[in-house]
Amino acid sequence: MKKKYRIKKNEEFQQVFQQGKSTANRQFVVYVLDRPEQPYFRLGLSVSKKIGKAVVRNRVKRYIRQVFLELREHIAIGHDYVIIARIPVAGMNYAEVKKSLVHVLKKAGVLIKQPFSSP
Template sequence: MKKEYRIKKNDDFQLVFKKGKSFANRQFVVYKLKREDSNHFRIGLSVSKKIGNAVCRNRIKRYIRQAFHEFETEIDSQNDYIIIARKPAANMDFHEVKSSLEHVLKIAKVMKRSKKSYSK
């Protein structure tokens, strides 16, 4: 994922947490904050140590980044997103992570309707 697509600074995280809205399902919590000055979205990832060891946490983050890369054209591009993984995400494969993220992003009303279906 390109550098300009990432949220790394603590101040940026805190701004999204304080002023953004949250949406959740069993596996993920997504915070979104509208930004008028942007022409592409940014994402920040948070995977707690409670979820598993470093290998497990990095795998989850890789899956989330890849899912966002595949959703790139369908996601509202003027938002910042923070994705927090919950414990059930540790036991999911990529397709399950992708469909769960698609579900929570549709709840947040940031995904455009697509013609293809992402179900297994």
């Protein structure tokens, strides 16, 4: 993911947490902050040490980034997103992570088009 599409600074995270709206399921919490002047969306990830050791945390972050990469045409632009991973994510594979993220993004109302149909 390019630098301009990421949220890295603590002030930016805090702004999303304080002014954004949150939606959650068992595996993820998604904070969405509306930024209509922004022609793209930005993504911030928070994966706590409670999830597991560095290998597990990095795998979870890779999975989340890949889901956003695959769904970028389906996700509403002009928003900042902060994804917080919860403990159950540690034992999930990529397909489960994708399904859970799609579910929480639908719940948040930020998926524009249907990314894929469920079997």
